[in-house]
Amino acid sequence: MKLYGIPFSTCTRKVLTILAEKNAKADFVNVDITKGEGKNDDHLARQPFGQIPAIDDDGFVLYESRAILRYLDSKLPGVALTPADPQTRALMEQWISVETSNFTPHAMKLIYETIFHPMRGIPTDPNKVSEARAALSRTLDVMETQLGKTPFIAGSEFTLADIGYMPYIEYVVAGGNGDLFESRANVARWWKTISERPSWKTATGKN
Ligand SMILES: N[C@@H](CCC(=O)N[C@@H](CS)C(=O)NCC(=O)O)C(=O)O
Missing domain, CATH: 1.20.1050.10 (Glutathione S-transferase Yfyf (Class Pi); Chain A, domain 2)
Structure with a gap:
């Protein structure tokens, strides 16, 4: 799995937090929004609003941090961060x-x-x-x-x-x-x- 983001970004940090909760790792791909890299064509192809974060899970591309959190929680093994009740x-x-x-x-x-x-x-x-x-x-x-x-x-x-x-x-x-x-x-x-x-x-x- 690849995570596109930048370590100081709020929304990237949410994804890094759930990965750590799950003891999972993603390959981190730096997209430097301070240099406008979010608006490059290759990033726009995965995040049409030119923002971070986005993930690529073996070809499944997803953006929006809250959607990524829900996806990773349901997909990754480990502690469940969504109540069953x-x-x-x-x-x-x-x-x-x-x-x-x-x-x-x-x-x-x-x-x-x-x-x-x-x-x-x-x-x-x-x-x-x-x-x-x-x-x-x-x-x-x-x-x-x-x-x-x-x-x-x-x-x-x-x-x-x-x-x-x-x-x-x-x-x-x-x-x-x-x-x-x-x-x-x-x-x-x-x-x-x-x-x-x-x-x-x-x-x-x-x-
Ligand atoms: N609703 C989006 C917001 C993403 C967002 O605002 N990302 C910021 C960094 S924390 C960004 O990419 N800013 C650069 C820009 O908007 O051009 C999410 O939750 O993923």
Whole structure:
């Protein structure tokens, strides 16, 4: 299996995390989006939006990180990261949707303002930071309530839903907004637990 991505990319990190959870390896093919390599014809043929990640599993090509996570979880042996029980599974899907709709768009706004814009010499806009923090706070309040009831976001087990949040939290923290997580005891406890998983350390080059 080949994984097309770049190690610092949030969506690539989700795929690296599940591979490590499954003790599986893929041949990593670097697609340097900072040099526009995602828009090369060969990459567009496998990912028509010119984005990473994508995988090629013996000729089966798949893109979209959340679809890749579901595929790898169902295909690879090892620990199952999707609950078998229909209701718990539905709750996992609910929290994946919350991540996609209510968490990541606000987190990405913060990440752009605090990390990507400064890297490109664009000044951080404090109004946009405030707006993104307020929007993310509303979602984190809902997550705080949930994580007061269950150790992981979708229940008693670590699932694909938890993986989905991790790379964005990492960069929001790195951009100086870690207080959003630290100020919520249950979210803070959850982030500490999941970010200490060996799979996350492997995905982020920390072990
Ligand atoms: N919904 C896509 C988003 C992929 C995405 O935004 N990838 C970023 C890197 S994390 C990218 O390729 N950015 C370059 C671009 O959009 O041109 C997924 O989940 O795979």
